[in-house]
Amino acid sequence: MGKWGAGGAWSGVVLAGVLAVATGWSAGCGNGSTNDKLTGSSHPPPEDASTVDSTVIQMFPDASEESITIQPQNQTLTSMGPGGTQQFTAYLAGSMSPVQATWSITSGVAIGSIAATGLYTAGGSVAGTVNVQATYGNLTAQTQLQVVLDLTDNAGMVPMATQQALLAGGTADAAFAWLYPYDGTVFPRGLLPPTMQFAGTAPDATYVHVSFGSLDYKGFYGASNPGRVAFTPQMWTTITESAAASDAVQVQLTKISGGMVTGPITESWTIAQGSLKGTVYYESRYSNPTDQGATMRIKPGAAQPDVLFGGCNVCHYVSADGSTIVETQRNTPPFSSASYDLTNNGALLHQEPDESFTFGALYPDGSVLLRNAALHEGSSTTSPWEPDVPGVGDESQYTSSLYNVKTGAQIPAPGWDGVVSNALMPAFSPDGTKLAFNHYDTGMGHSLAVMDYTNATNTFANLTDVSTDPMHFLGWPTFTPDSSWLVFHTDSNADYATWELAKADLSIAHLASNTTATLDKLNGVLNGQYYLPYGEMAEGHMNYLPTILPVAVGGYYWVVFTSRREYGNTITTSDPYYATANTTPGALPWRKKLWVAALDIDNPEQPSTMAHDISHPAFYLDGQDLQTGNYRGFWALDPCQQNGISCTSGDQCCTGFCRQATGDAGVAADDASTSSDAAMSSDAGASSDGGGGPEYVCVPAQACAMEYEKCTTTASCCGAGMGIYCIAGYCATTAQ
Numbered sequence: 001m002g003k004w005g006a007g008g009a010w011s012g013v014v015l016a017g018v019l020a021v022a023t024g025w026s027a028g029c030g031n032g033s034t035n036d037k038l039t040g041s042s043h044p045p046p047e048d049a050s051t052v053d054s055t056v057i058q059m060f061p062d063a064s065e066e067s068i069t070i071q072p073q074n075q076t077l078t079s080m081g082p083g084g085t086q087q088f089t090a091y092l093a094g095s096m097s098p099v100q101a102t103w104s105i106t107s108g109v110a111i112g113s114i115a116a117t118g119l120y121t122a123g124g125s126v127a128g129t130v131n132v133q134a135t136y137g138n139l140t141a142q143t144q145l146q147v148v149l150d151l152t153d154n155a156g157m158v159p160m161a162t163q164q165a166l167l168a169g170g171t172a173d174a175a176f177a178w179l180y181p182y183d184g185t186v187f188p189r190g191l192l193p194p195t196m197q198f199a200g201t202a203p204d205a206t207y208v209h210v211s212f213g214s215l216d217y218k219g220f221y222g223a224s225n226p227g228r229v230a231f232t233p234q235m236w237t238t239i240t241e242s243a244a245a246s247d248a249v250q251v252q253l254t255k256i257s258g259g260m261v262t263g264p265i266t267e268s269w270t271i272a273q274g275s276l277k278g279t280v281y282y283e284s285r286y287s288n289p290t291d292q293g294a295t296m297r298i299k300p301g302a303a304q305p306d307v308l309f310g311g312c313n314v315c316h317y318v319s320a321d322g323s324t325i326v327e328t329q330r331n332t333p334p335f336s337s338a339s340y341d342l343t344n345n346g347a348l349l350h351q352e353p354d355e356s357f358t359f360g361a362l363y364p365d366g367s368v369l370l371r372n373a374a375l376h377e378g379s380s381t382t383s384p385w386e387p388d389v390p391g392v393g394d395e396s397q398y399t400s401s402l403y404n405v406k407t408g409a410q411i412p413a414p415g416w417d418g419v420v421s422n423a424l425m426p427a428f429s430p431d432g433t434k435l436a437f438n439h440y441d442t443g444m445g446h447s448l449a450v451m452d453y454t455n456a457t458n459t460f461a462n463l464t465d466v467s468t469d470p471m472h473f474l475g476w477p478t479f480t481p482d483s484s485w486l487v488f489h490t491d492s493n494a495d496y497a498t499w500e501l502a503k504a505d506l507s508i509a510h511l512a513s514n515t516t517a518t519l520d521k522l523n524g525v526l527n528g529q530y531y532l533p534y535g536e537m538a539e540g541h542m543n544y545l546p547t548i549l550p551v552a553v554g555g556y557y558w559v560v561f562t563s564r565r566e567y568g569n570t571i572t573t574s575d576p577y578y579a580t581a582n583t584t585p586g587a588l589p590w591r592k593k594l595w596v597a598a599l600d601i602d603n604p605e606q607p608s609t610m611a612h613d614i615s616h617p618a619f620y621l622d623g624q625d626l627q628t629g630n631y632r633g634f635w636a637l638d639p640c641q642q643n644g645i646s647c648t649s650g651d652q653c654c655t656g657f658c659r660q661a662t663g664d665a666g667v668a669a670d671d672a673s674t675s676s677d678a679a680m681s682s683d684a685g686a687s688s689d690g691g692g693g694p695e696y697v698c699v700p701a702q703a704c705a706m707e708y709e710k711c712t713t714t715a716s717c718c719g720a721g722m723g724i725y726c727i728a729g730y731c732a733t734t735a736q
Contacts, residue, residue: 066093067139069141070090110241129145146214153220156222173255178196186270188276193232194230197570205220205223207255210249212247214242215242247270279322280560293314309327313327313329317360350407401413402458423439425437436478449464469490481557505543506546546559555601561597573588595621
């Protein structure tokens with residue numbers, strides 16, 4: 001992220017007599033809001049400046065050459081919890097007499113509060129950098145305060161002597177090792193805390209030490225069998241809201257078993273500066289005692305999913321905007337398929353008497369569908385393989401064409417009709433300009449192709465095979481939000497599925513160069529070696545069915561996929577293809593689960609020239625049912641909200657803009673650009689007085705767009721040229 005000025009530090013003095021508007025970025029030091037931005041305004045701060053997270057430096061014209069300064073400058077405040085304080089005083093330059101300034105926090109509002117007297121008080125739940133501002137008449141000055149949290153927690157009521165033994169460390173148990181999470185994982189904000197799981201003898205107590213620039217946490221936890229530790233949600237929020245994008249979050253575990261100490265063992269994680277958007281729709285087996293198939297949905301961070309459609313309504317695709325879903329009813333033959341309106345509680349839009357809508361590519365707004373091809377087994381005379389995607393074509397035979405989702409009417413498609421007959425598992429890009437599919441006509445299951453698409457004329461062009469693999473069957477392509485990369489799975493089986501000993505890994509195609517690479521870190525490989533704790537034979541090559549969140553979040557793209565890998569010491573079912581109903585006495589949890597991984601975003605100023613691994617180690621999506629088989633996650637944004645409806649970020653609004661509601665005016669559309677970035681994301685913290693934070697609503701389009709708000713070019717983003725770019729139609733940052 002960019003920083004204030006060239007050096008990233010405040011000068012502490014602003015001269016009067018000059019009308020200026022600062023256009024830089026605040027230091028990205030994990031301040032509890034995301035990427036606090038600075039924008040210009042000529043409006044003075046409210047009277048109660050202690051509760052304002054205004055990112056405005058206000059400098060008013062004055063005939064004099066006077067200035068003010070804040071003392072002390074650039075301090076560090078170490079707090080052991082709520083209540084740590086730092087007194088600030090404003091002075092006229094060259095004078096030892098203080099002036100009665102108006103105090104405010106211009107970024108880092110969630111970290112603490114400042115009183116009218118200039119006394120800053122740390123909230124104790126978030127660490128990071130705070131920008132403090134003093135205003136005296138038309139004179140303004142700033143300084144920076146680094147708030148460091150030094151926290152100790154004895155959640156397990158561990159005796160002092162045992163604590164001292166744990167702090168000393170030891171080497172008693174050679175089997176003590178991390179099982180989950182993986183070293184190098186990138187976690188977003190807003191999730192449930194991960195359950196740390198480890199091998200070796202069961203601990204009588206565990207010591208967890210988390211450290212990075214602005215936080216040092218020492219936690220003592222009680223016995224567990226097998227070895228597991230989980231932060232409280234409050235502590236996990238403190239960690240993730242305090243860590244900056246550049247922080248390596250070091251996590252160390254030490255345990256004591258039978259008086260013998262082992263550890264520490266160490267991992268390092270990265271915290272992305274944003275919370276995941278949208279909803280993951282997925283298929284589940286035995287989501288209740290009798291249902292053998294249901295379409296579920298879960299919001300990242302939710303404690304549990306909910307059932308969207310039961311009764312074996314499965315095999316779904318969702319439009320990128322979250323408005324429309326298509327799926328198949330497979331309870332009893334003859335099977336049918338249908339489209340449903342997710343903006344109207346899943347109301348039926350159109351039903352087909354066969355499976356012709358199953359796994360069809362939905363245009364991002366849900367208006368049209370490119371049908372997935374289906375042939376009966378043995379009907380082809382040109383190949384021993386058939387385009388046999390499970391759930392398609394059991395009752396009918398059809399080729400790929402374009403259809404109206406609401407009426408089922410076929411739409412003429414110049415450039416497609418007569419050119420492509422059998423497209424499997426097609427998918428539109430989030431911006432609707434491209435279509436990817438298994439090009440069965442030429443590759444017989446072994447190739448992926450991409451075409452350009454113009455929605456206004458329903459025209460296709462520029463058919464290009466972007467990946468061919470004679471050893472694997474290529475399926476389930478999904479675009480990154482910028483339409484520059486294509487993630488897909490390479491399967492050992494011709495049905496592109498996850499069962500019957502299917503082995504698959506995720507790969508990526510770089511469309512500009514027509515080159516491909518495997519996503520090694522996501523698949524469990526680092527420097528050519530498997531880091532998955534149970535090894536390649538037990539966990540390797542079991543990654544399937546990817547889809548990507550249509551927008552960038554916190555500097556990354558995010559992919560959800562199905563995996564049959566083991567989950568720490570929680571799911572260690574020996575047979576990865578085990579599929580017993582969860583109602584069977586003694587049934588074990590299925591290993592078929594949803595996982596999520598971060599993908600690096602190219603720096604738009606230095607784009608990649610060929611395919612390479614842009615992935616990071618994956619994390620288990622907490623909140624999904626632990627017993628059931630969960631698979632084919634399909635990630636979409638939520639249906640957009642109209643103006644005046646509450647929001648947390650612009651991607652939730654039909655206009656694409658979410659701004660602070662103010663006083664009697666309701667929506668301060670003219671002044672919206674003065675809102676801090678804490679408000680522009682789902683990571684909005686409380687106001688500086690701890691009063692619960694401001695409210696935000698969808699508003700008409702503004703002069704420039706904040707992070708997660710709609711844009712057409714980078715120039716339309718408020719932070720253009722300072723670390724923010726227009727990516728896939730939304731202003732976004734990159735972690736590179």
